[in-house]
Amino acid sequence: MSAQIWALSGVLAVTFATFLVGWRASRMASTAQDFLVARRTVRSRRNAAAVSGEYLSAASFLGVAGLVLKDGADALWYPIGFTAGYLALMLFVAAPLRRSGAYTLPDFCEARLGSRALRGLAGVLVVFIGILYVIPQLQAAGLALHNILPNVPNWVGSTVVAIVVIINVFGGGMRAITVVQAFQYWLKLFAIAAPTFIMCVLFIGHGGLRDGGATTLSEPLPPTFTTATTISVDTPVLLQVTETVKFAARGTIDDDPVNGSVYWRSGQQHKVGADTKLHFSKDSSVPVIAGAPSDNANWFAPSSTADDMFTTYSLMLALFLGTMGLPHVLVRFYTNPDGRAARRTTLHVLVLLALFYLFPIMLGALSRLYVPELLVTGRTDAAVLSLPTKFAPGLLGEILGAVTMAGAFAAFLSTSSGLIVSVSGVLSTDVLRGRVRDYRVATVVAGSVPLILAIAVRQTDISLTVGMSFALAASTFSPILLLGVWWRKLTWVGAAAGIVVGGGLTLAALVYSRVHALTGGSVPGVISQPALFTVPAAFVTVVLVSKMTPSKIPADVAQVRLRMHAPDGLGLTRDRAVASFGTAEERSRLADGRHRK
Structure with a gap:
């Protein structure tokens, strides 16, 4: 709170x-x-x-x-x-x-x-x-x-x-x-x-991630959960995994109702329905949206x-x-x-x-x-x-x-x-x-x-x-x-x-x-x-x-292009905002060539 x-x-x-x-x-x-x-x-x-x-x-x-x-x-x-x-x-x-x-x-x-x-x-x-x-x-x-x-x-x-x-x-x-x-x-x-x-x-200062241990994103491994995590899926998603992962789920996976343990094998893709809850344990591999890099080396x-x-x-x-x-x-x-x-x-x-x-x-x-x-x-x-x-x-x-x-x-x-x-x-x-x-x-x-x-x-x-x-x-x-x-x-x-x-x-x-x-x-x-x-x-x-x-x-x-490319010091710019919406005094200065802004 x-x-x-x-x-x-x-x-x-x-x-x-x-x-x-x-x-x-x-x-x-x-x-x-x-x-x-x-x-x-x-x-x-x-x-x-x-x-x-x-x-x-x-x-x-x-x-x-x-x-x-x-x-x-x-x-x-x-x-x-x-x-x-x-x-x-x-x-x-x-x-x-x-x-x-x-x-x-x-x-x-x-x-x-x-x-x-x-x-x-x-x-x-x-x-x-x-x-x-x-x-x-x-x-x-x-x-x-x-x-x-x-x-x-x-x-x-x-x-x-x-x-x-x-x-x-x-x-x-x-x-x-x-x-x-x-x-x-x-x-x-x-x-x-x-x-x-x-x-x-x-x-x-901590020497990297997780309990002071060093880590690198270039390792050929999928990302992993740092803590036990529960995820609520609000809209349908298609997920892929590169390593075997086991988790608990309640909702719909691959158009079938599920309420308990789920086991996904490496290389598979699965459709998770809306209003589904997924619970992963610490250090479990993270499934990613299909088409995104699934491991850190490819990422x-x-x-x-x-x-x-x-x-x-x-x-x-x-x-x-x-x-x-x-x-x-x-x-x-x-x-x-x-x-x-x-x-x-x-x-x-x-x-x-x-x-x-x-x-x-x-x-x-x-x-x-x-x-x-x-x-x-x-x-x-x-x-x-x-x-x-x-x-x-x-x-x-x-x-x-x-x-x-x-x-x-x-x-x-x-x-x-x-x-x-x-x-x-x-x-x-x-x-x-x-x-x-x-x-x-x-x-x-x-x-x-x-x-x-x-x-x-x-x-x-x-x-x-x-x-x-x-x-x-x-x-x-x-x-x-x-x-x-x-x-x-x-x-x-x-x-x-x-x-x-x-x-x-x-x-x-x-x-x-x-x-x-x-x-x-x-x-x-x-x-x-x-x-x-x-x-x-x-x-x-x-x-x-x-x-x-x-x-x-x-x-x-020719005149328009000269106005666009001539140096500012020559004073050739004509303010169209003044001509359209300016006061009478401003329009008069513009007509006399004395308006420069």
């Missing part, structure tokens, strides 16, 4: 701090520009912290460690890809995007290609990607709260996060959220770094099968190019004063992300030693939250658990805030009239719809869901951004065709994967991670259709 009190205290503390910081910052927001782009006055270091706070989502704080626990070396591509995507963003997109003067991603599409139809299509896609990405954040919040209060249903945590985010965005838009996200990055870094450091010190080595290789390369392409296509990431660069600041922001982000991702990798490795029972149920996303109390029973473990819980909620709040800001900006300017009142109405809609879906949709691995979001972004917006910045012959017809082809193929793969997941069927890598064929298909479609429609090249393409 004391562990629950500590963890709940951490959740309440970070929730109240987030609300307080957002409330204080919202008092500075009064105009549409404040709500949309924070008046273009966010400097590079604060913006870098805000970008990192927004980007380090539930997939980073919980999902990476969970994937390392389950998949081992293959999961390392996730943190590498999450970070490397900012290198492409810095080199090719960040500065020209800011100099375009746009205030949303659909606005950039219209500014570059002069098409309201393309802007509408891009707006629909921004809303869809935002909702697809925010759903796992809310679901993870429900999982986190349920982990400390088992009697509280998952929807309570999701609702708490959604309400706090809606209030903050409603009150101050981008202006308030920038301060909130910068604060939450440092909170998340502390919440994952401090417990990791302490647990590593304890591990080394420590990267997969070499053709399907796994395709999945890895496809994942890397999705993460590398998908980062620049995520609307909630790009919208942060519209808040920089100029293109140079946008590029510096991206460089700082690379450093901050690289620092953060060291810690969930170490936690994932420790989790395989201390909480292997999560491999049985498949709820590996709970590894970061479950590890502290299992690692250090007593007051220290409870305090460490409270710290990680606070960091997890900071991740849910910060990323959900950025997503709802980006969706609200598009809804308020493309569907409504772009006033502050419209932005607030859009905020309520942008927060409520994902909450309903998060409660209704079945939860899967957080990082896998987010990975599909990256694939969708890479297959739709990435070609438009890269070619729009660097290729003068791009047309709006080609861009629209690329969105339809790349997005359509990705969504088809998403639907196929979800249907097979519900029916228990296996999904090939070309479907679960489709970016390796959807991204090239989108690029080829954009280029071919653009070459077939040269008459659709905008008449002002």
